[in-house]
Amino acid sequence: MTISQDKSATTDDRPATQPALCPDCLNSSTLEPHETRCPSCHSPRLIKHDELLQLGVAHLDCDAFYAAVEKRDNPELNDKPVIIGGGRRGVVSTCCYIARIHGVHSAMPMFQATKACPDAVIVKPDMEKYGRVGREVRDLMRELTPLVEPLSIDEAFMDLRGTERLHGGAPAESLMRLVNRIENEIGITVSIGLSHNKFLAKLASDLNKPRGFSIIGEAETLDFLATLPVGAIWGVGKAMQARLARDGIRHVAQLQKIDESELARRYDSMGLRLARLARGQDSRKIVPSTAAKSISSETTFNEDLSDAKALEKHLWWLAEKTAKRCKSKGVAGKTVVLKMKADRLSSLTRNVSLPDPTQLADVMFDKGRSMMRQVLKEHPEQKFRLIGIGVSGLVDDQLADPLDLADPDKGRRKAAEQAMDSLRHKFGDSSIKKGRSL
Amino acid sequence: MKTIIERSDLLKALNHVQSVVERRNTIPILSNVLLEADNGVLSLTATDLEIEMRERVEAEIVQPGAITAPAHMLYDIVRKLPDGAQVELATDETGGRLNLVAGKSAFTLQALPREDFPAMAQDEMPVAFALPVGDLRRLIDKTRFAISVEETRYYLNGIYLHVLEDGGSPLLRAVATDGHRLARVDMAQPVGADAMPAVIIPRKTVGEVQKLLEEAEGEVSLQVSDTKINFAFAEIVLTSKLIDGKFPDYTRVIPSDNDKMLKLDAKSFAQSVDRVSAISSEKSRAVKLALDKDSLALSVSNPDSGSANDELSVSYGADAMEIGFNARYLMDITGQLDGETATFELADSGSPTLVRDDEDGQALYVLMPMRV
Numbered sequence: 001m002t003i004s005q006d007k008s009a010t011t012d013d014r015p016a017t018q019p020a021l022c023p024d025c026l027n028s029s030t031l032e033p034h035e036t037r038c039p040s041c042h043s044p045r046l047i048k049h050d051e052l053l054q055l056g057v058a059h060l061d062c063d064a065f066y067a068a069v070e071k072r073d074n075p076e077l078n079d080k081p082v083i084i085g086g087g088r089r090g091v092v093s094t095c096c097y098i099a100r101i102h103g104v105h106s107a108m109p110m111f112q113a114t115k116a117c118p119d120a121v122i123v124k125p126d127m128e129k130y131g132r133v134g135r136e137v138r139d140l141m142r143e144l145t146p147l148v149e150p151l152s153i154d155e156a157f158m159d160l161r162g163t164e165r166l167h168g169g170a171p172a173e174s175l176m177r178l179v180n181r182i183e184n185e186i187g188i189t190v191s192i193g194l195s196h197n198k199f200l201a202k203l204a205s206d207l208n209k210p211r212g213f214s215i216i217g218e219a220e221t222l223d224f225l226a227t228l229p230v231g232a233i234w235g236v237g238k239a240m241q242a243r244l245a246r247d248g249i250r251h252v253a254q255l256q257k258i259d260e261s262e263l264a265r266r267y268d269s270m271g272l273r274l275a276r277l278a279r280g281q282d283s284r285k286i287v288p289s290t291a292a293k294s295i296s297s298e299t300t301f302n303e304d305l306s307d308a309k310a311l312e313k314h315l316w317w318l319a320e321k322t323a324k325r326c327k328s329k330g331v332a333g334k335t336v337v338l339k340m341k342a343d344r345l346s347s348l349t350r351n352v353s354l355p356d357p358t359q360l361a362d363v364m365f366d367k368g369r370s371m372m373r374q375v376l377k378e379h380p381e382q383k384f385r386l387i388g389i390g391v392s393g394l395v396d397d398q399l400a401d402p403l404d405l406a407d408p409d410k411g412r413r414k415a416a417e418q419a420m421d422s423l424r425h426k427f428g429d430s431s432i433k434k435g436r437s438l
Numbered sequence: 439m440k441t442i443i444e445r446s447d448l449l450k451a452l453n454h455v456q457s458v459v460e461r462r463n464t465i466p467i468l469s470n471v472l473l474e475a476d477n478g479v480l481s482l483t484a485t486d487l488e489i490e491m492r493e494r495v496e497a498e499i500v501q502p503g504a505i506t507a508p509a510h511m512l513y514d515i516v517r518k519l520p521d522g523a524q525v526e527l528a529t530d531e532t533g534g535r536l537n538l539v540a541g542k543s544a545f546t547l548q549a550l551p552r553e554d555f556p557a558m559a560q561d562e563m564p565v566a567f568a569l570p571v572g573d574l575r576r577l578i579d580k581t582r583f584a585i586s587v588e589e590t591r592y593y594l595n596g597i598y599l600h601v602l603e604d605g606g607s608p609l610l611r612a613v614a615t616d617g618h619r620l621a622r623v624d625m626a627q628p629v630g631a632d633a634m635p636a637v638i639i640p641r642k643t644v645g646e647v648q649k650l651l652e653e654a655e656g657e658v659s660l661q662v663s664d665t666k667i668n669f670a671f672a673e674i675v676l677t678s679k680l681i682d683g684k685f686p687d688y689t690r691v692i693p694s695d696n697d698k699m700l701k702l703d704a705k706s707f708a709q710s711v712d713r714v715s716a717i718s719s720e721k722s723r724a725v726k727l728a729l730d731k732d733s734l735a736l737s738v739s740n741p742d743s744g745s746a747n748d749e750l751s752v753s754y755g756a757d758a759m760e761i762g763f764n765a766r767y768l769m770d771i772t773g774q775l776d777g778e779t780a781t782f783e784l785a786d787s788g789s790p791t792l793v794r795d796d797e798d799g800q801a802l803y804v805l806m807p808m809r810v
Contacts (some may be wrong), residue, residue, distance in 0.1 A: 252630060355616070355617060401804055402808070405619070405620045405806060406586070406616070406617040408691050
């Protein structure tokens, strides 16, 4: 096995020299196996790998993203365990690496996390800020290639194959420059996985977090995968793991020994996927992110609510938030979607189509409120813990909110909202509020 | 019940009333037509609980009585009988079936008793007046296209019929709008209509009345209450519930000071719009009109397929301007014009435009522009 990792230099049993890159000073060299530090700056983070200059499919994953952003913005938190999560019934959404030492992990109930790590600083998530930082990271990625496929706010694939001449260096080198830019310009750290397909790149990025740069080359693909449990394969969840365990399969190595057609026969299309992924074969392309299909905002209450007036206040506030995002993206939605959740009910959604796409809070609120009243009528006495409002069927805002011959006052309401928007743009979000949001 | 009737008479009446019956019905009786035979007349009634249509046909009544039978099926059968056939309709002894015999063809249909048939409550209709068939047809033809199909705004799903006085002359006015375009057509107020409440006639009723008007001659009598309207033709009476809602104050959206006048030949304009919109996509059918001194350039550009340009000579003297409209809406309006020429009164590219029929001063259309 010859997986090069940045902090623990692996032993190599082949005597040949290997190409090497230093993530700190970007020095490129060809080194003997025993040389583990950068010949120029002596950094121990040196990356050495036979296929270092050939591989071009990368997965970038931000390290403890929300916590890193909070630490960046408040350096006092730097040496403290930080847990991002909120509300009384919340769970940990992210925790920094210091908190992880105490056994805190994401999705852990808040009360358990504070028990495990009483010194932790709890920060309520500021999703808007994280979204902004995530977009900044993505923008830097897109400067290298348009082939950036985000998986979530803090991780994405990129395809850098064929960019050597453009960027004057192998993809690995471009990636190291990118990592440095993200650290210097944005102020957070990321981990990179570099390989020859998406499945392996994603596995690699997780190998040596944080600030990792891990490589899985074609030569060691099979050996590397053989060591993993089946759960490491993309798409193998608890149910599939149990099914495989019933058949005595626990490791990828076992899957590698079973014929593809046999696996397909046993586990249908999933079997085929297992067979291919177990052998490190993944032909999925990196598809640049398609535009969002919907925009929505939701909130969970501290205390369950059943009062229409109180719910309306939240609804208005959320409609304004959704509208603001629509306006900043220059899109408008053709359908308004209301989401409500009660403890004992699964979440309810209602939607209504509009004659013309909208990006106005006024319209979203009006439609949302009538749907909400209908829901309250259908579930009298029910207390709700969550409400959300959004728009789907997004289109360019060219055709949004035309004047309406059947609603003579709409023009006035639209002008009022636009006036409020421009005031907020100048003086900040809280400079002006509608009476109903107070 | 037993009656003998000429096939063509029965077919004509069934053709009218079956059109009220919905194709899919969860309540079986609503699929049926009520047949009542008495005093030399067979009357046929159908309803969807919103509209009731009743037609009387002369027939030989052998035995008076009444029954209900599936309307669409009965219509289909009679339609397929040979022309000139004498049709015998009779209930069997149990009253649960209707036997239809014409020559050597015989049918037995499942029937339901007349008692099950929901009769529409006969309200008092305080206002009654009559108007020429042609006048009502004009009111409907010129406004129907603008009726909204948007269910959440149910109060727009019909024609708003009301009386008013304009400059001392009493008028009967029909208005319809879907928010994008509006049609307003006036006629001199018929005698007896002055106390008519303002009503919204549902789209389906409008369609049924329009069909009946095509065949009708002479006059049609209207009776109106706050909740119902009744159209009486020679042998047919159609009663409909009205839309219970408030029609928006349309007078505020009709521009009064648009000062850019564009006069054009309606037919060649419609053809030109049709031509250039051939290239437009389904989603956005915007046509751009570029106006300059006595010239109009029409264009459509569709990123997926290309672009189209056309030019017309028109009469226009104001400042050059550009404005976009939905091609279909333009054609809908020009399709309603009687005159050879029409006048567009424009303000700017973002404001409602007024369209007048140069031949019919009592018809007026308002059209919202589209961004292009």
